[in-house]
Amino acid sequence: MDATLIWTAVFVISSFGLYIGIAIWARAASTDEFYVAGHHVPPVFNGMATAADWMSAASFLSMAGIVAFAGYDGSVYLMGWTGGYVLLALLLAPYLRKFGKFTVPDFVGDRYYSQAARIVAVICALFVSFTYIAGQMRGVGIAFANFLHVPVEIGVIVGAIIVLFYAALGGMRGITYTQVAQYCVLIFAFMVPAIFLSLQITGTPIPQLGFIGNAQDGTPLLMSLDRTLTDLGFQPYTEGVKSKLDVFAITLALMVGTAGLPHVIIRFFTVPRASDARRSAGWALVFIAILYTTAPAVAVFARSNFIDTVNESTYAADMPAEDRPADATPAWFYNWEETGLLGFTDHNGDGRIQYRADPETNEVTTLDRDIFVLANPEIGNLPAWVIGLVVAGGLAAALSTAAGLLMVISSAVSHDLCKKVLMPGMSEMRELLIARSAAVGAVIVAIFAGIYPPGFVAAVVAFAFGLAAASFFPAIFLGIFWKRMNKEGAIAGMLTGLLVTGAYIVHFKIGFSAVVIGVVALVLAAASGILYYGTRKQGDATTVPLYIAIALTLISALGLTGILPDLPTGSDEDWFLGISPEGFGSVGMLLSLAVSIVVALARRAPPQEVQDMVEEIRLPSPTSPAE
């Protein structure tokens, strides 16, 4: 294990050194460079940076494991997290790039000629990004704790300081080029073990071919896995348990959510022209697809291999390696038992491991889904340096995503909130300073979220994608493709999507206990307060948000002091049409679209100059056609 530790330290420290070096080389001097890397990033590099930005610790470590356990049902993630790029390339990216500003709330605020719409967009962006970044920091901490044997807290803090260093110093320019480096590290770290595993199990070095190939005994791999799983009492791998409608809804919510996530959208602001945004989305998907088509193959190999080598093997942890019988459980099993990610309980006392679906007879009592990626190098008998590489890859995936989210938070606070709402007319230097301070503030919050993870981490994915799908996507899409869309429609649509989707997810995932009601009310009260303060000098100012804020503060006080009753968490049988919280974003999106259109038609069309602006962003270049 010592060689592994040394290699891990070498890879982690040298990759961190590389990121810091790039950050110093690419530091930003102006807001233009800080927010959008001066619009100078070549499409292929932007594609690579987008891929790293997009693929989080969860994509790198957990996805293959999730698919390995879920089989066909895991397809929702594979299609959902790639199909969104088609929507992005066709419907959003080129037009948002043509619009040519810095952030998503910029677009919403200008297109809907309204501070209120801008503030609603800022609140959505902050909400989505904060829920997402908490999970990333936790991933960093766990990687440190498991592999470098340092406490989770130290790991979180070290990771956060590294991200802060290059995000605050380099802004978007620094982040872009570190993400390019991080992509290279993570894809290499993912592919090396996958290729060896594929060779070992199917005899072909290309995992995508191994996926449809034959096992060593000549039968198709998937068929023999189906048969084995059925024999052990599991669901066949190629069949799922989710209903068709739910699979449809989750896939749609993840696709639309991907296209609506602010940290993905802002990456397309960094390329020179609208046509580059299209190409860049294509490259991003190429780089993502390399990992996303390999992951299901790794899933099949890992699940098959696990059953072949572990099930019915003789547990021999106490014997010296050379005395172990031929059918002994492989050595990696004992190593991973120590980390607590694997556990064996000999229920029937026969000294062998029985892996079964039935919890009564199943003896693999702990089986963490992340094990399938983490243990791959050992399963494939690869040298110690490969393990170090995988750890560095996992950290690269978590840090690159965290940096992208940090960028959204920092620009939302400095540019959208301070510059555009609270202190218009501040200098560029001042804005840069606030942007950097906002990044520091966000990192401190992220450190706390990583050390004391809130209980809702499991719900984070459903939240982030559901809310992005139901709030941003309809507002941006209609803003580009329907000139008649006005601010009343956009605000009503975003709020409907946000509140309905949020309430559904909280009800079924966390439950509205008194404390949860209190916290939610407090957040909404703060949001209403900012809304009132930011719009109070506008022509159409109203005091409604102020009254709402006061009412919500009262509710929050009642909730936090425990005076309100705890409402029970919803049970799965009560799902709307059998659609899970993960998939509800697609219902929220349809509802948001419907509300937007109805409200927009009921109110006045937007002013002529806004309609002209929409005409303008639909054209690819600023120049008119030659006479």
Add this chain to the structure above:
Amino acid sequence: MSKDSDKDREAARRAYWRENLTLMGILLAIWFTVSFGFGILLRDWLDRFSIGGAPLGFWFAQQGAIYVFVVLIFVYAARMTRIERKYRFDGE
């Protein structure tokens, strides 16, 4: 700028946008068919066929749809470049 060239410009604008929307419609139809169609709604039927050792519907859900997505974006980027050149919106 004369009135005629204004009109020409407006006509080019409209034609350009129409071609863009048509292309988009076709590509999004393919996007929907390979993922929601082949991978989800029609998968039981498609699973009667197989590609290598994998049932076809299952393969589309875990591999095929992703390959098609990549092709769709590059086809869109290439076709749009042609359309932009045709209407001389490419800024060159």
